[in-house]
Amino acid sequence: MLNWISQHWHTFWQTLGRLVRAPISTLLAILVMGTTLCLPAGLYLMLHSLNRLQGVIHENPQVTIFMKILSNSSDIQQVNGLLNQDTEVKDYKFIPKNEALKSLAQRSGITDLLAGLPSNPLPDAFVVRLKNSTPENIAYFKNSVLNWPSVDSVQYDAIWAQRLAALISLGRNFIILISVLLAFTVSVIIGNTIRLQIASRQAEIEVSILIGATRRFIRRPFLYFGALQGLASGLIAWGILQLCLMAINVKISAFSNLYGSIFILHSFSPSAIAVLLAGSSVAGWLGAIFGTSYAIKNI
Amino acid sequence: MISLKQVSKRYPGNLEALRDLNLDISTGEAVLLTGRSGAGKTTLLKLVSAIEMPSAGEIMVNGQSITRLRRSQIPYLRRSIGIVFQDQKLLFDSDVLTNVTLPLHICGQSRSVAMKRARAALDRVGLLERERSLPVALSGGERQRLCIARAIVNRPSLLLVDEPTANLDPDYAKAIIDLFRSFHQAGVTVVIATHDIEVINRFPLRQIHLDQGRLLNHTGPTTY
Known part of the structure; x- marks a missing residue:
């Protein structure tokens, strides 16, 4: 050996x-x-x-609910209430349009350009996390939210994550x-x-x-x-x-x-x-x- | 030690190098294989060392039938035989010591043992001081002694030697023959193929005379 x-x-x-x-x-x-x-x-x-x-x-799947541009505070309260009642929702956060604009200005560095706009083009939004974030569950949630008043669109990052x-x-x-x-x-x-x-x-x-x-x-x-x-x-x-x-x-x-x-x-x-x-x-x-x-x- | 029964060797083109050869060489015996160039001496040595296979007949070496050996067993048979080739087959880009240690490395000897035994073999043939020389720097006689050192380094029981004194002057030839004589005296079976009359006269041994691939057994010096 x-x-x-x-x-x-x-x-x-x-x-x-x-x-x-x-x-x-x-x-x-x-x-x-x-x-x-x-x-x-x-x-x-x-x-x-x-x-x-x-x-x-995948660790933080988020659904973003965009309100219509012309929605008012009562519309927002209504959606807030619906989200509060929904048992599928784990937690959610309201992002007012002003805060969104401020955040965009900070991240993109186009503060001057945004300052020159006559009005805020961004909508109010809710960022929602679901308890069960399977594609089927999210699709079901998305369809039901689209029927809520003053909701313009629902975006889910899983679409491009799936891609x-x-x-x-x-x-x-x-x-x-x-x-x-x-x-x-x-x-x-x-x-x-x-x-x-x-x-x-x-x-x-x-x-x-x-x-x-x-x-x-x-x-x-x-x-x-x-x-x-x-x-x-x-x-x-x-x-x-x-x-x-x-x-x-x-x-x-x-x-x-x-x-x-x-x-x-x-x-x-x-x-x-x-x-x-x-x-x-x-x-x-x-x-x-x-x-x-x-x-x-x-x- | 060596036994040939009805051995024939034919090369392509129906060239018959050996014909119906029957031969026995005992353990410890030294024999001269004589005959003109082309008589079949080298072919016989190649058959005994399993470098070539006979076309017919059976060859036994050290109790092993060469014709029945598997291809994978042939290297192990060759390790028990020391061969001095007519064309020397030295490694010309390696030094003397590397040439002699090669058979030991092949046999799986450790580097230290290989070095020790190679130096002992070189000392035996008087080449120890040239261990770092390349073969091209050696004289004809020294190269032949290097071949002998490589052949004996594994302490073989059988030594096959093909034309050991070819192209050597008489003094070198005598020294080489004396070396083989000493190996024989030490109990090694030695088979020397030669057509050198000086060798035949100086080494009065049993002669196996070949002529056109046929065997003519007799002893004593011969003239061609």
């Missing part, structure tokens, strides 16, 4: 040495594969951030597909690199076979090579995306602030990093298996 570990250890360092002794070709190869892996990993980050946004929306969920689900499938395809690409690149390496070390392999090396022994350093290159590609992809996040999040944050929200692309979680590195290593290892099984068979 100790011999077996010692052999693997020796092969590992030998392979690492080979990689280090050819820095330019190693760097170019892992850069190509790293940038290839950036696409699925980057898409994952985007989806992960959208998923978190969706989670926030977002559908988009995320579609994106998830797309990422799986892209990941499989690009992992296959990485495998093919590594497999081909290894095939060329085997060709350049054919004499050494032939001698080893003649003096008693098994196919497994011959294959071992190439498998390490593939896995190490895959791992390095994963690290490169992670590094590139971290740099991109740092650069792009400043812009995204500024852009989302314009809409009064705080949205940034989130970085990799430790488990996502582990999956990225393990996945790229496995892709490299599989590429090495393909490369060696074909090339060694012909020696």
Whole structure:
């Protein structure tokens, strides 16, 4: 057992040495594969951030009831009373039109423009949270509220949240597909690199076979090579995306602030990093298996 | 140790390298495999080391039937045999020590044991001081001794040697032959394929004479 570990250890360092002794070709190869892996990993980050946004929306589903512009305080009192009586309502908050205008002015930074308006164009509104926020229940609540006096419209953020969920689900499938395809690409690149390496070390392999090396022994350093290159590609992809996040999040944050929200692309979680590195290593290892099984068979 | 029964080897194009060969070599015996170039000496060594398979007949080595060995078992048979190839088959971009440790790494020896045994083998053939040299920096005789060190480093019970003195001057050739003589005296079965009259005269052993793939058994020096 100790011999077996010692052999693997020796092969590992030998392979690492080979990689280090050819820095330019190693760097170019892992850069190509790293940038290839950036696409699925980057898409994952985007989806992960959208998923978190969706989670926030789902935790606080809100129904907004907009009153007619010309509604008066008795209309508001009436709706207030109806909401108070409704057993499905968990809690609600009245937002007067003046407060809404003030909030809009603060968030959008167009105070001067709003100040120039002849009258407040915003309606009074109620923001309602329901006890049971299933889509069916919300739809039922919405339909009944629309029949209340002086209610102009009812808006529920779940509509676009549902669209977002559908988009995320579609994106998830797309990422799986892209990941499989690009992992296959990485495998093919590594497999081909290894095939060329085997060709350049054919004499050494032939001698080893003649003096008693098994196919497994011959294959071992190439498998390490593939896995190490895959791992390095994963690290490169992670590094590139971290740099991109740092650069792009400043812009995204500024852009989302314009809409009064705080949205940034989130970085990799430790488990996502582990999956990225393990996945790229496995892709490299599989590429090495393909490369060696074909090339060694012909020696 | 080695037993061949009705062994024939045909190559594509109906080229018959060996024909109905029957042969026995006992454990601890040293024999010379003689004959002109193309007589089938190298083919016979390749069959015994399972580098090639016979077209007909059966070969037993160390009690194992080579013809019945599974492909995956062949490497393990080869590990018990030390082979000195006619074309040397050295790793020219690796140093002397790496060349000699290779069979030990293949057998799963730890690095420290491999180093120790490789240095002992190099010392045995007088190449210890050249352990960091590349094979290209060695003379013909030194390269041959390097091949011998690689062949003996695993302490094989059988040593197959193909034309060990080809292209060597007489002094180097004598030194090489003396090495094989010492291995034989240590109990190793040695089979030397040669057409070098000097070797045959200097190594008065049982001779297995091959002619056009057929066996002619006799002892004593021969002239061609």
